[in-house]
């Protein structure tokens with residue numbers, strides 16, 4: 244049976260003539276596959292010609308991924324909302340004794356893992372608050388228990404701020420970086436498979452001081468991911484924008500991430516004996532310059548370097564947070580920010596339109612404007628609720644596939660490391676696995 248899919252609204256071979264002449268140089272650089280500068284990024288935010296910004300992001304996305312859009316079958320566990328901190332943008336956290344405060348027992352986590360495995364999920368995504376009294380053993384037991392009952396499930400768990408918290412409560416290592424390495428090693432031994440990208444917010448001291456002062460700063464966030472990459476874990480990254488941040492600060496955030504990824508990919512390539520790697524590792528350019536197949540292999544295949552797989556721009560939701568008086572970003576601002584992320588973060592393989600926070604309709608639209616991944620089926624998500632949504636936020640595989648096809652793309656299921664999955668019902672295996 245031939246699978247029909249609609250023509251996408253924006254085609255990579257039809258870059259419009261910009262109505263804003265200031266964009267002409269950026270169009271040339273994107274067509275050449277040359278890195279965009281900070282000034283370019285600021286202009287992409289400043290211009291009223293959002294159509295050209297999105298068309299360029301779509302061109303880059305198609306150059307890298309063609310008509311493929313990735314999705315996965317996953318489950319989220321937010322193991323506790325009790326948190327020692329009180330970030331002002333966060334409506335998720337509670338203090339001990341507050342109405343709605345909760346924590347999962349290991350038995351509850353075991354049940355969730357079994358349910359996820361029986362439903363055919365390939366991934367558990369686990370994050371929570373910085374719980375003041377749960378011991379380090381709780382976290383290693385959680386991972387070991389999941390591994391025992393559902394060994395095929397990939398565990399993507401703990402944002403960088405949680406890792407720093409675990410480092411403190413486990414009293415691992417007196418030297419900060421070494422302590423991070425040691426705690427990560429313990430977690431890997433217990434079953435950790437990769438790190439999610441949360442907690443990055445916007446890398447800027449002014450924003451940090453204003454809305455999440457007690458949380459780790461960008462240097463610590465980056466160090467946790469650097470340590471994870473050195474230990475062979477892949478990770479994702481995010482940008483929570485649209486609160487007190489300014490657009491220039493978002494560009495700074497992207498530049499910082501891009502610089503760290505440059506170092507990681509260049510060091511890995513040189514270690515592999517690939518010595519012709521340019522200073523700027525531009526994956527979004529001509530495939531001949533730094534082809535995608537020269538990224539560290541998913542699953543690492545004996546190689547021991549991880550990297551940032553995906554940028555996930557996350558719009559701020561004011562509801563029930565201390566910043567409830569702020570309006571939050573508009574849909575157009577979300578679309579523009581995602582497109583700019585695709586254009587500026589030229590060394591990130593993937594851009595995700597996280598449907599839970601963008602809504603499925605908007606995520607579908609974003610696939611035509613820079614995103615190549617729509618995330619997964621989810622089920623329970625406590626962190627942010629789009630207005631009117633409940634904690635139970637689930638979509639079916641059929642709905643995800645339909646949304647992708649309607650946007651003009653071919654849905655492909657992936658595992659956490661972007662390896663293609665073959666599936667019959669809840670039974671699955673990697674497409675690369677031996678037949």
Ligand code: SF4
Pocket residue numbers: 326327328329330333334335336371372373404458
């Ligand atoms: S954002 Fe994270 S660290 Fe900050 S209050 Fe919420 S749960 Fe705690």
